[in-house]
């Protein structure tokens with residue numbers, strides 16, 4: 001084994017351990033930490049972040065990389081090559097950013113979050129606007145340090161969805177917009193609207209918890225290497241692939257929200273638990289991108305568990321769990337009810353047809369922020385106008401509009417496109433899988449989830465960062481991203497549910 005590579009690997013493993021420690025601290029903060037400890041915890045996390053930055057920018061890493069560069073790629077297998085390239089990229093990026101910028105971003109990201117929470121409570125965008133303005137300025141500087149010749153927003157998107165640029169996003173979002181806006185309108189205007197009354201009522205939280213746990217386990221979540229808890233916003237976190245922690249939240253008037261959050265987070269968790277055995281502490285084994293991670297949660301949440309066959313398999317269990325609420329409800333009615341589509345102000349409450357419009361709206365706004373089209377003070381109005389154009393509804397307050405998402409308060413610009421790219425990847429993966437296994441729906445109808453999980457393990461999870469997103473898609477589906485699968489899926493499904501196309 002190459003000595004410089006060995007040394008570099010040890011250093012990266014150490015960084016990985018620090019990352020895992022910070023993951024556990026984050027989980028603790030969201031799940032069990034007393035609120036009074038917020039300041040102390042911010043201190044722990046910031047010290048850790050400082051140590052990580054220091055270790056990553058240590059000149060010895062640069063020297064080791066230089067030594068490896070002189071021989072690259074000869075003598076290194078593709079795992080090692082991937083590790084070297086990933087470390088080179090992280091190191092080069094990290095050393096380009098001045099420390100005071102790193103610190104100001106971290107400090108403002110944390111303070112900005114508190115200011116956003118307060119502005120949201122008081123429905124006052126003007127309270128948040130100055131912080132937002134400064135965060136945008138800092139992120140522009142950040143992008144400029146990384147590559148002064150590249151549009152800043154492309155650099156920001158690339159941080160979440162490697163290689164993706166506005167040039168690629170624009171035409172795809174234009175197609176989605178052109179197809180979905182009329183579909184959303186037809187759904188609204190349809191004279192047939194599914195009955196959802198049985199999804200409302202009282203649902204014991206204890207029973208919801210047991211139901212979520214059962215289904216998560218049947219989908220393949222390994223509770224010996226993971227946990228399920230409660231948090232305000234559901235997430236999948238933890239440390240190592242042997243310690244994957246998912247959360248959900250419960251409302252006693254609704255069991256769908258907690259259940260689909262569990263299924264969604266289980267999808268993320270299966271990706272983490274399914275990572276390659278080799279090099280687990282090194283970059284090559286990590287999830288490919290934010291969008292691919294999201295494709296794994298949405299694969300289970302939408303492609304599998306929002307299909308009729310899934311309702312067929314679980315209808316007895318649903319009825320047994322909530323006999324009073326679901327008495328006489330068959331799987332067809334249940335399927336239609338969980339797939340109701342209706343424009344809503346809040347992104348996280350929206351359905352799969354309207355969700356992309358929430359993302360396109362944010363994407364267009366972020367793009368306009370970073371190319372100078374929009375001033376921060378114009379944003380509430382821009383937001384509300386777009387909402388009205390795309391979904392036909394106009395927020396009455398900023399809480400229902402521009403203040404709803406946490407992302408910007410921490411400086412996370414460029415994140416949103418990953419959600420919809422994840423949805424499109426998930427759909428394209430599902431189509432490829434179905435071609436390979438025409439009996440896929442019968443597997444779902446018979447609860448053969450193990451075979452589905454193994455397909456994802458084999459084709460996506462163990463691939464880590466070995467391939468680019470484009471090449472992963474090509475390898476698994478035979479082509480690069482093609483939004484037509486997603487559009488066709490939505491049209492076919494919702495034409496049927498809402499009886500939109502009279503048979504010719």
Ligand code: ZN
Pocket residue numbers: 264268294297
């Ligand atoms: Zn997710």
